Amino acid sequence: MSLATRRFSATAAAAVAGTISAFARRPLLGAAAAFAALLLAPCLAAAADAPGAAQIERGRYLAKVANCAACHTSPGGAPFAGGLPLKTGVGTVYSTNITPDAESGIGAYTFEEFDRALREGVAKHGKRLYPAMPYPSYARLAEPDVQALYAYLRTEVKAVRQETAEPEMRWPFGMRWLLRVWNWLFLETGPARNDASQSAAWNRGAYLVQAVAHCGACHTPRGALMAEKGLDERSRHFLAGASVEGWASTNLRGDPRTGLGSWSREDIAEYLHTGRNAHATSFGPMSEVIASSTQFMSRPDLDAVAVYLKSVPGARSDETPYVYEAGTADMLAQGRFDATGARQYAEFCMPCHGANGKGFARVFPPLAGNPTVVDPDPSSLANLLLDGAVTAHVGTAATDYHMPGYGWTLDNQELANVLTFIRTGWGNRASPVTEGAVAARRAELDRRRDTAERR
Known part of the structure; x- marks a missing residue:
């Protein structure tokens, strides 16, 4: 039902109710009014609940x-149809x-059933959902x-018949x-904790990061039973970086080299809004998150997220701030390619x-001091060099850039x-990458391409 139709229905229902009330005050028409009220009761109730x-x-x-x-749209599929x-x-x-x-979606769900699925991971008729759906967040x-999500999905999303595999x-x-x-072991129910010692912006940012945007689902490492090792800033594991489908999700804590320690609040807000800032340019799954989410x-929410993330301390106590070293630049500028990999860098990367x-x-992100470059897990870098990448498609940029x-x-x-x-x-001083690590990434990317083509 469109918004205009809902407004018309509510107005019409109010008018009919007023007419019935007027007739009811006239004795000869009281019985007819009562009968009409019985007939129109479902319509009036629906209008009141709209x-x-x-x-x-x-x-x-x-x-x-x-x-x-x-997550709920397959490639080439209808939005939200799974x-x-x-x-x-x-x-x-x-x-x-x-x-x-009503048959394959949430059309027959009551609000209580929708709420239980979303916040407890239990679908209609008691079917348990896997925590790939981030109900712990x-x-x-x-x-x-x-309630707002339920109202939007039920009234504004087009119904599509599609069973879930x-x-x-x-x-x-x-x-x-x-x-x-x-x-029983891992689900913590109840609303997000409100910290009275923090600002309203901090609490809003914590709510967005922990609950709505569920950042921890990708950026927090998981244990042997696939549960996130931390759900908020009180855990040193929360947002410390993880591996997701062959990508190394970035450490979002305050570590000076591998995290966001060198980023300002403005840097964080700019990156989330545009997919780029002075320190980094988006790629891979994060480009998709920025483009679609x-x-x-809103600007206040971006600022709130930045306030919260900048308050989360680093997870690696021995990590020192990055210091730029000019030796690599001098060697390349002089045309010396003595170091292993230098010649390939000059040919393929230096332009x-x-x-x-x-x-x-x-536009083109720095490699010096970039947290993704020095991440202990080089998977994302290997993916980039193997398959390339594209920046987030955002309204603030005239075009996106392809590597x-x-x-x-x-x-x-x-x-x-x-x-x-x-x-x-x-001065990056990160660990070297082995031939075996690249081979493993190549084999996985080839396997995924083959699977996608078969579909």
């Missing part, structure tokens, strides 16, 4: 920040249909926000009753990132050499 425009718009905004469409394969450490699950279709959502899990994880035990966040490794701000992949022309050892050169140059 969500308002403000609530629906709030739900639309929350769905953007939570990036619901990204079917996207989500790979976990114990198998593959497929996102569910959350359109208002959504457990902290405030009920008015859950069965998960492909390793034994014994296909037995859903185990999720009851998992929830964080670029639409964009420069001999000094500083790139061009907000070409070099897997077609460089072998695994050559790629490992240039990655090691980048990770150890300009």
